[in-house]
Amino acid sequence: MSDSIRRQPAISFNSKRVMSVETNSDKISKSIEVILAAVVVSLILMGVSDADDLLESGKEVVNDTFGQGSFISTSILIGEVFMGMFLYVKTKNILMLLGFVILVVYLNVAFGVIG
Known part of the structure; x- marks a missing residue:
């Protein structure tokens, strides 16, 4: 086999230790340090x-379209x-009617938050 094709060993040797193998915990701790x-x-x-706020001018349009009492909320x-x-x-x-009541209450609260 030629020298250019020779593969590197999975375990490296150095002068301080006989063998040094990088474990998963070392990789994880390095990743945590970078994230922190x-x-x-x-x-x-x-x-x-x-x-x-670049979208501040469209706030009134959103309230008129999706807010409480708007056409879309009434249609829904x-x-x-x-x-x-x-x-x-x-x-x-x-229970289908009970689910309907729960959904109406949820959507009224959601449209109230939007508007």
């Missing part, structure tokens, strides 16, 4: 950063009423 360093740097730079509630009635008639299960 990145977190510290980002926390330090967080106070320095300054940005303008009407669709839920029809789906609740259809599922109750189809399954004759009163």
Whole structure:
């Protein structure tokens, strides 16, 4: 075999130790050190950063479209009423109507948070 094709051994020898093998715990600790360093740097730079809200002008449009009392929220509630009635008639299960009530309450809260 020529010298250019010779493979490197998996275990390396050095003068301080007879054998040195890098274990998974060494790799994990090095990865944790790098991640912690990145977190510290980002926390330090967080106070320095300054940005303008580029989407602030569209906030009113979003509230009108998805906010409480908007066309989309009203359409979803009407669709839920029809789906609740259809599922109750189809399954004759009163829990389908209870699920409808829970969904209406959840969506009213969600649209209230959006708007």
